[in-house]
Amino acid sequence: MVFLESTEAQILGVAIAAVAVGAAAFYLYSSKKAKVCLDPEKWKEFKLVKRSQLSHNVAKFRFTLPTPTSVLGLPIGQHISCRGKDGQGEEVIKPYTPTTLDSDVGYFELVIKMYPQGRMSHHFRELHVGDYLAVKGPKGRFRYQPGQVRAFGMLAGGSGITPMFQVARAILENPNDKTNVHLIYANVTYEDILLKEELESLTANYAGRFKVYYVLNQNQFQVKRRRIRANRPLV
Known part of the structure; x- marks a missing residue:
């Protein structure tokens, strides 16, 4: 009888512990759940x-x-x-x-x-x-859906690179999205190229899936073309 009472007590204790662990895990998960900050109606x-x-x-x-x-x-x-x-x-x-x-x-x-x-x-x-x-x-009305096209062509100039960079990152960093990305990026001079290190990093990390073609002002092109090593610029 003592053995049975002891066993029941142990089972009850294990059950209480399991509930406590489960509640703690749920609380921890909830507390770590990402909070969305944007509001379309309020600043x-x-x-x-x-x-x-x-x-x-x-x-x-x-x-x-x-x-x-x-x-x-x-x-x-x-x-x-x-x-x-x-x-x-x-x-x-x-x-x-x-x-x-x-x-x-x-x-x-x-x-x-x-x-x-x-x-x-x-x-x-x-x-x-x-x-x-x-x-x-x-x-904005456009929303990218992973895998909706086989290849995504982009054309950007100057500071207009930021939305293209955002989409390119999202595509390439998603392991379930096999879409290829081709970007033509135009600037007046080599020094005007924004996010160049980040773009070259994408080229290196996703070889064969991401290609960027730099277009510079014709007067600057002959002087600067050798400095663009990671990608082949267009004339």
Whole structure:
């Protein structure tokens, strides 16, 4: 009888422990579940935590999300609206596409080319670490679906590379998507090429699936073509 009572107590204890472990695991899973931050109807503010100057008029801005497991929640192929102030203090809104994906949890990044007369460019020039950027989204009608085409052709110029880069990354980094990507990227000079290291990294990591062709201004092409080693530029 003592043996039976002891066994029943052990079984009960194991059952309680299993329930406790299960509840803890569920709580841990729920607490780590990615939180989507974007709202298509409301402006959300995100703190600038890092600013990297890539050239005299191009910078990369990293904004933190509320938690380390938060994601922006931007479907592939869509963009966000950013709100700021121009040089006259008037509100200006402009669309941008992050270079990061939702697989980059806890933050998102924007690569911005700042033009001398650009109204939103003024806002980004004045943006310092610790400042906040108002964002709304997602925006746009296009949504990429993995495997919807065998090959994806892209044409970009200047700062228009960011949405193409976002889609290319999403395709190539998805192990279930076998789509090939071909990108023609036009710029005035070699120095104007944005995200060149990142593009060459994609070429190296996904050889045969990703090809980028650089097109430069004809006057610059003869001087700069030897400096583009990873890919064959078009004339």
